[in-house]
Amino acid sequence: xxxxxxxxxxxxxxxxxxxxxxxxxxxxxxxxxxxxxxxxxxxxxxxxxxxxxxxxxxxxxxxxxxxxxxxxxxxxxxxxxxxxxxxxxxxxxxxxxxxxxxxxxxxxxxxxxx
Amino acid sequence: xxxxxxxxxxxxxxxxxxxxxxxxxxxxxxxxxxxxxxxxxxxxxxxxxxxxxxxxxxxxxxxxxxxxxxxxxxxxxxxxxxxxxxxxxxxxxxxxxxxxxxxxxxxxxxx
Numbered sequence: 001x002x003x004x005x006x007x008x009x010x011x012x013x014x015x016x017x018x019x020x021x022x023x024x025x026x027x028x029x030x031x032x033x034x035x036x037x038x039x040x041x042x043x044x045x046x047x048x049x050x051x052x053x054x055x056x057x058x059x060x061x062x063x064x065x066x067x068x069x070x071x072x073x074x075x076x077x078x079x080x081x082x083x084x085x086x087x088x089x090x091x092x093x094x095x096x097x098x099x100x101x102x103x104x105x106x107x108x109x110x111x112x113x114x
Numbered sequence: 115x116x117x118x119x120x121x122x123x124x125x126x127x128x129x130x131x132x133x134x135x136x137x138x139x140x141x142x143x144x145x146x147x148x149x150x151x152x153x154x155x156x157x158x159x160x161x162x163x164x165x166x167x168x169x170x171x172x173x174x175x176x177x178x179x180x181x182x183x184x185x186x187x188x189x190x191x192x193x194x195x196x197x198x199x200x201x202x203x204x205x206x207x208x209x210x211x212x213x214x215x216x217x218x219x220x221x222x223x224x225x
Contacts, residue, residue, distance in 0.1 A: 100211030
């Protein structure tokens, strides 16, 4: 039973465009929602994270939008660059009851074309 | 400051063999976790620890053992390797239990 559902599985965006990756969760005890970026042959690296007390968080070209009532959150990459080509994972964890266990989505392979 | 160090980087095992994947962190993080990554399935939690002497099971614990005798080390033991355990294994650590730092992974093949 997958607690965090991620879409799309793959995404091709032109350079300068906006990349959007969506995630939905089921467990209302989740209270921390990070996004990880992974390049081939490397471990995932924390990109940006949000807690449900805010609806949006922006760091440079990366923005998380969070909809608590819909139990959905998304990653927006503005002005996408070829160097952004990587696999992106959403995740969720809960500090109460969840024991801070991080549950990941299945990943999105992003390719930014010139 | 090495971060999270995993050894070995690559390993081939025969079915039924046992081995230990090593993980060490030098950031004095209390939280440590082991994940396996398989195509199309994301990262799945095997075992995790919230401090020395404390471990708990994750989503896919069968066939794996862990112990946490020190803050720095969190080894993962495969008891009797099976082809289904062919995967890339990642160790991760965190100070708060939120933002995890991942190692570079161990690619394991069981034949």
